[in-house]
Amino acid sequence: MPGLTYTAPTSVDAAVKLLAGSSGLAKVLSGGTDLLVQMRSGRMKPELIVDTKKIPGIMDIREENGGLIVGAATPGAVVEANAAMNKAWPGVVEALDLIGSTQVQGRCSLAGNLCNASPAADSVPALYAAAATAVIVGSKGRREIPVEQVPTGPGRTSLAKDEFILEFKFPPRPAHSGDAYLRFIPRTEMDIAVVGCGISVTLDDKGVCTAARCSLGAVAPTVLLVQAMADALVGHTLDDATLAKLDAAAQAACKPINDKRGTIEYRTKVAGVLARRAAKIAFDRASGKTVKAH
Amino acid sequence: MNYIDSNLKVVGTRPIRPDGVDKVTGRAIYAADTRASGMLWGKILRSPHAHARIVSIDTSKAEKLAGVRAVVTSADFPNIASEEAFVGEGPMNFRDLSANIMARGKALYEGHAVAAVAATTQAIAEDALALIDVKYEVLPHVIDVDEAMADNAPVLHDDMFTSGVTPKPAKASNIAKVVTFKKGDVEAGFKTAEVIVEGTYTTKPVHQAYIEPHACLATYGSDGQITIHSSSQGHFMVRAYTAKLLGMDIANIRCTPAEIGGGFGGKTLVYLEPVAVALSRKTGKSVKMQMTREEVFRGSGPTSGASMDVKIGAKKDGTIVAVNQILKFQAGAFAGSPIGPGCMCGLALYDIEHINVVGYDVVSNRPKVAAYRAPGAPITSFAIESALDELADKLGMDPLTLREKNAARNGSKTHYGVTHSNIGFEQVLAAVKTHPHWKTPVKTGQARGLACGFWFNIGGESSANVHINEDGSVSAATGSPDVGGSRASMGMMVAEVLGISVDKVRTTVADTASIGFTFLTGGSRVTFATGMAVTQAAEKVVDELKKRAAMIWEIQADAVEWRDGKAFPAGSNAGAFEPLDLAAIALKAGRTGGPINAEVSVNAQGAGAGFGAHICDVSVDKETGAVTIERYTAIQDVGKAIHPSYVEGQIQGGAVQGIGWALNEEYIYNDKGQMENPGFLDYRCPVASDIPMIEAVLVEVPNPRHPFGARGVGEVPIVPPMAAIGNAIRRATGVSMPHLPMSPPTILAALSAAGK
């Protein structure tokens, strides 16, 4: 059995060097709530672990140019305790808050959730809807890409071997904006989303939607950013006709599989239901109402 | 003696459980916590195929791996003949049990053990499993019970000829037996019926889902003396099965019960112990084995899934005149589902003139079923209690009234021959009627379901001893593993009889060499049967204490009275002596005849049957099919609650397991017959936030056959939930829910099929 080396570098450069220099499987570790579980079950056998948590700033939240920056390894519990994130992105916060239990909350991160690249990851649809970008560092330097360009398939990302995510940038929030995330699970917690839906909207003074981003989880090999859902909302108030169009657009976008967590038919139907419900919450929030989604 | 109407000081109170501190501080020693010096790790290789002939097993590569000490296969176990087992709970055959713990010739389900390895570390043992070369000839498999009964189904055992039918079938099949129960003339009964309901119901196999996976540590000494530490519902059961499966004398095996992390019936048979002993015999070292959760799901017993047809005929006034019920139970890979209780329990609650019940015990390619709380009863009652709800609707009658009208009473004769006596079903129904939950109008957006349940409860063989220590403190021991707080209730009964406070009594579970034979903890028997033994032992000790006081005072023994933990002279004629307490008598024990103790073995008869009724309010999200249990009340006749908190705990636990059974728990198989959800992520037991506070209401109709009036309480509460929830969902949606689990996709599909 090959040995396992654990490292916890204190700078980006050192981390990148370690990743680039490894000959076998090297894995970046944030909270470890996916990685350690996969290692214990024997599914993942890395030779090198690069724990990022000692890198300065990677577990912090700060404001910059009117937007918010969340360090890649910031634990869910820290994000939830952050007033600025709650005010600007309640949908992202509630999505992250759904992950696991109190214990898992102390560790689980946005970067881990995104890079584990599960189509059912809870915070990812909310990140897509929020138009967040990922700041990626590697041997070739630093680049910034929209989050939806990170996962490429189940368990796969577009990151090179020597790259990792340093932080997420959330754009400045215009007035009358709101977001929401809903998932369906058969139980009330400790379950994997059968369907997830994230919606972010900006309204004008009359409640007409001027901008929208919508995404669906667990209905395709990756989380989907669905333009047709956004199109159904933009230019409209949230009346019954709009809701029906949104529902249809969500259902049309689904490309799910039958598996132990749900049937194609079920997932498709529920995607439409969640889209309607999430849109209502996002619109309410954009209109200044405080709404609890879960 | 009988204490039922006496002024009890300890029984009925709620002292802190004696095993509680160890458990909440993590100090309790469970099966996986024991180690021995130089011990090896045992691991089992399991079949990846649902049904396959084992062509050959080549263990040579594995044996050569450094650190591997032994490999065993079925060749290392005696090939024993078919013989009904006399141990364990539920029907089991020694030959089948042997083939279940180590496949012989054929692998009959995915997860079936085919070989085992002992190595110096767990990692080496696991690597060695991969080096065992098993050649399989994969055979067609069958999972579902109806499909397993079909003419063209793959047959598991070519020597299985359905018993219970004449003439004996010429062709082997998967139907192990057919059982029939008849009362009256069901044809004639239906002719007099004015209203008839009919339905087909299915339930899925569900696992007992105890939190502690099976584990053991076994040592085969060079003198042939064997010790086993393991967690089970009966260490005498472990001893007998291990002896039989390895062809050893029972006397050479000593089994020590570990603290048990749940069993619910699933630990009433063995999986690992005989394998660990065989590996230990081959290596001369202690061998430790413990299953992973995945192995627990793939390799150990759930309870049966079933397919059932029910037809009920009634008069317009609600009198049920005739019932026809057909039950097909999955037994797993070997014969022996709880089809008998399945045929009996559903209709045991009602006094019905004409009954015809036919049950089929059917094998298929899945793990052999094991007992699970009230084996068979929850399945049959799901069908009967659901059909009764439909009948109530059709009659325009309240579901409680329908049950009151037909409820079994003392003197009602069941279709399986027993006449009910000292039962409390009517009292349970009366408690439903007056309970605030039943009387509160259903909230808007919700609906209410009611269902009832029955379990026989059993007695049987138990041993207990009570010993007065040198300082007057008391040790009590029984042979019953404590799965539900029995050390507390045993200690309380002893304290009550001795007239002392409960913290003066220490209760333990003694190993097989330290106490007389005790049948396993199952059938809700311990408080009843072992409670009877321990009470009688305490009474004997009281008699002895009186004798000793008489010797000290030099008066006649019958001139001594025992009260509040002390000997008193009985009246002024006996003389004027200061009362003697336990310590005073114990101090002089050496001079009055030696140690003061008593051991009693009983074969307890007269376990009072148990009845319960559950009320459940639900709301249904009609767009997603999600069900929320809004309010839940479980009412049960418990005879006498020795320790009411643990009785309530049993009732709440049973209800919660029933809620899981009702809503989400199921085995998901792929087309190869492999289980796709062998873990708690996708095998969905309820989580805490799924469950409202379950209100347990104790009705106490004393069982006159027990010194304190106790009857079994642990099994009844899992019987009603599925139908109570199903009935509530039906009332909420207007759509019948005859198939378990009533998971969100199932409900949504049923709603859309009904055009809702």
Ligand SMILES: Cc1cc2nc3c(=O)[nH]c(=O)nc-3n(C[C@H](O)[C@H](O)[C@H](O)COP(=O)(O)OP(=O)(O)OC[C@H]3O[C@@H](n4cnc5c(N)ncnc54)[C@H](O)[C@@H]3O)c2cc1C
């Ligand atoms: C009990 C339990 C319950 C759970 N419930 C949920 C749930 O409800 N919803 C849900 O979505 N998930 C759930 N999860 C999964 C997991 O908690 C989340 O996916 C979590 O967000 C992962 O974050 P992490 O920081 O722990 O990731 P890690 O385990 O540290 O990493 C996950 C993956 O991302 C990679 N990675 C980590 N950081 C970076 C980085 N900075 N740059 C590039 N790659 C990186 C790792 O190499 C690894 O492949 C649960 C897990 C457990 C154990």
